[in-house]
Amino acid sequence: MSRLHSFSRxxxxxxxxxxxxxxxxxxxxxxxxxxxxSFPGPLLRGDIGDHFQINGMDELCNESMATALSIHSHGLLLHTANRAVGAAFVTYGIWELVLARL
Incomplete structure (x- = not known):
C-alpha cells in the first residue's frame, strides 16, 4: 500500500x-x-492519516508569566505547507481544540 493512501490508525x-x-x-x-x-516535551510521532487526542490539563500557576497558551509544532512537515509551519494562528489550521481551565 502506498504511504500516500494509508488509513487512519x-x-x-x-x-x-x-x-x-x-x-x-x-x-x-x-x-x-x-x-x-518535562523539557524537552514529549515527542509525538505519526504517519499520514493518524489522529491524536491529547488532553492538555492546565496547571499553570506562575502569575508573573502569561497564562494564555498557543499550540504549535516544531519539525512538522506538511505537503504544500509554508516552510515556517508551526507559527501559531498563522500557517495552518489542523488543530481541533477544546480548552478548559480546571
Whole structure:
C-alpha cells in the first residue's frame, strides 16, 4: 500500500499536564511553561492519516508569566505547507481544540 493512501490508525488518548517549572538550558535558569512536565516535551510521532487526542490539563500557576497558551509544532512537515509551519494562528489550521481551565 502506498504511504500516500494509508488509513487512519486509532491512537490512544493521552493526558499532558501543562505546568510552570524553572529550567536551566545553558547554566542560566528561566521560568518556563512545559507540556508533559518535562523539557524537552514529549515527542509525538505519526504517519499520514493518524489522529491524536491529547488532553492538555492546565496547571499553570506562575502569575508573573502569561497564562494564555498557543499550540504549535516544531519539525512538522506538511505537503504544500509554508516552510515556517508551526507559527501559531498563522500557517495552518489542523488543530481541533477544546480548552478548559480546571
Amino acid at each position: 486509532p491512537i490512544p488518548a493521552t493526558d499532558s499536564k501543562l505546568v510552570n517549572r524553572v529550567v536551566s538550558l545553558d547554566g542560566v535558569t528561566h521560568d518556563a511553561a512545559l507540556a508533559g512536565r
